[in-house]
Amino acid sequence: MTGVDRDAQALQGLKDVQAPAGPAELLVADVENGPWPLHGRQFDAVVVTNYLWRPLLPAIVGSVAPAGLLIYETFASGHERYGRPSRPDFLLQPGELLQAAQGLRVLAYEDGYLDHPPRLVQRICARREPVTEPDRPGLLLPLPLTHPEPAR
Numbered sequence: 694m695t696g697v698d699r700d701a702q703a704l705q706g707l708k709d710v711q712a713p714a715g716p717a718e719l720l721v722a723d724v725e726n727g728p729w730p731l732h733g734r735q736f737d738a739v740v741v742t743n744y745l746w747r748p749l750l751p752a753i754v755g756s757v758a759p760a761g762l763l764i765y766e767t768f769a770s771g772h773e774r775y776g777r778p779s780r781p782d783f784l785l786q787p788g789e790l791l792q793a794a795q796g797l798r799v800l801a802y803e804d805g806y807l808d809h810p811p812r813l814v815q816r817i818c819a820r821r822e823p824v825t826e827p828d829r830p831g832l833l834l835p836l837p838l839t840h841p842e843p844a845r
Contacts, residue, residue, distance in 0.1 A: 694707075694710060694712035694714075694717045694718070694720040694734070695717065695719075695720055695731070695734075696717055696720070696732065697717070697719075697720045697724065697730060698720075698721065699721065699722060699723045699724065699725075699768075700721075701721045701756065702717040704706050704801035707719055707724035709749065711772070721809060723747050724746065724749055724789065725748075725775065726747075729752045730784045731752070732752070732757055735755075735756055735757065735759075736753070736756055736757065736758055736761060736778075737758055737760075737761045737762070738761060738762045738763075738764065739753060739756055739757050739761070739762070739763050739764070739765075740764045740765075741753060741763075741764070741765045741766070742765075742767065742781060743766070743767055743768065744767055745767045745768070745782075745783050745784070745785060746781075746839065751793075754776070754794060754796070757797065757819075757820075757821045759821055759822065759823050759824045759826075760820070760821065760822070761820070761821050762800075762818060763797060763817065763818070763819045763820075763821075764810055764816075764817070764818050765794075765816065766814055766815070766816035767785060767814065767815065767816075768783065768784050768785065768812060768813065768814055768818075769784060769785045769786075769813040769814050769815045770784045770785060770786050770787065770803075770813070771784075771786055771806060771813045772813040772814070774813075775810070775811045775812055775813065776810075776812075781834075784838060785815045787804065787834075789815070790802070790815040790816075790817050791799065791817065794817055794819045796821075796823075797819035797820060798820045798821075798822060799817060799818075799819045799827050800814070800818045800819060800820055801816075801817065801818045802815075802818075803809060803815065803816050803817075803819045807843050808828040830845050831832060
């Protein structure tokens with residue numbers, strides 16, 4: 694598991710999280726003013742909540758591995774009536790999250806009002822199709838193991 698935030702304090706709650714492969718990798722990075730720290734890496738699941746930086750959307754979608762999931766929820770246009778964020782820079786326009794997830798198979802999508810607290814959001818769950826053999830489209834190819842077993 695990998696977590697990225699510009700605020701080290703925000704990551705503190707994850708420091709003791711143990712994933713099956715070991716402790717969480719926590720990266721403090723200002724992705725809006727610096728390089729994307731996960732360039733070239735792909736993940737089985739990418740989860741983004743309450744965050745929008747449009748220049749980063751292609752990198753976020755690109756970091757979803759074959760057969761992986763993107764789960765994304767953030768504030769939508771019209772939310773300014775309920776509080777912050779209120780700047781259009783940080784509010785998704787209608788259908789914008791669907792547009793950003795092009796190339797992925799949308800499993801669920803919502804755009805609307807939620808209670809407790811009152812807010813307008815868009816959220817999506819989308820999957821990148823698994824890699825298949827060209828001559829046998831129904832057969833899934835195994836993904837490489839991250840920790841192969843030693844030869845005997």
